[in-house]
Amino acid sequence: MKTSDNGIDLIAGFEGFSSTVYSDVGHPAWGYGHDQRPGEPLPTSPITEADGRALLAQDVSIAESAVNGNVQVTMTQRQFDACVSLAYNIGGGAFATSSVCRLLNASDVAGAADAFLLWDKSMHDGQLVVNPTLARRRSTERLYFMTPDTTAAA
Numbered sequence: 001m002k003t004s005d006n007g008i009d010l011i012a013g014f015e016g017f018s019s020t021v022y023s024d025v026g027h028p029a030w031g032y033g034h035d036q037r038p039g040e041p042l043p044t045s046p047i048t049e050a051d052g053r054a055l056l057a058q059d060v061s062i063a064e065s066a067v068n069g070n071v072q073v074t075m076t077q078r079q080f081d082a083c084v085s086l087a088y089n090i091g092g093g094a095f096a097t098s099s100v101c102r103l104l105n106a107s108d109v110a111g112a113a114d115a116f117l118l119w120d121k122s123m124h125d126g127q128l129v130v131n132p133t134l135a136r137r138r139s140t141e142r143l144y145f146m147t148p149d150t151t152a153a154a
Contacts, residue, residue: 001068003060007081010144011088012056014137019046025122032056033088060084066092072105079109082116082145089137090119109146116142 003011015033021042022029028036030043031052047055066087067080075083083104087095095101098119103112120135121128 001064001075001077001080003064003081003084004077007077007084008056008060010081010140011060011085012053014085014089014140015056017049017052019048019052030055032059034059060088062092063087063095066095070096070101070105073107075104076149078147078149079104079145082141085141085144086116086119086138113142113146116145 012032017032018030020030024033024035028042031047032055034052034055036042063084064087067083071080071083083095083100086098086100090098099115100112100119103109103115116138117135118138120130120138122131122134123129124131
């Protein structure tokens with residue numbers, strides 16, 4: 001499956017756009033949450049929003065591969081988009097081992113939806129604590145995941 005335009009907008013809205021490099025959990029990032037890859041140079045001048053969208057498309061394709069490669073059941077477009085948003089944020093490896101993925105593969109859609117809410121913590125002073133921004137994101141992803149659509153694909 002591919003992420004819908006609405007799914008891309010969902011991710012872009014969560015990530016926000018930065019034309020310059022910033023620190024994302026100690027790693028250089030820019031655009032719509034694009035993390036610097038090994039060997040990738042940092043931009044030396046501000047990037048355009050179009051450049052940011054191009055990076056977003058590349059990064060979304062990585063998250064799509066994680067979801068497509070690990071979810072073995074049929075999903076609606078909205079379920080897929082929500083899973084890609086989660087994988088984009090937590091990484092493909094974390095998504096693959098997540099309870100969201102496990103429960104979805106067990107056809108426990110409600111359980112998978114609720115499992116989105118478990119990914120609401122970040123490190124603060126060496127401890128995992130609920131991050132209000134992540135809590136809002138996970139709540140929105142859960143709602144998006146649970147909202148019916150008419151598109152189902154394998």
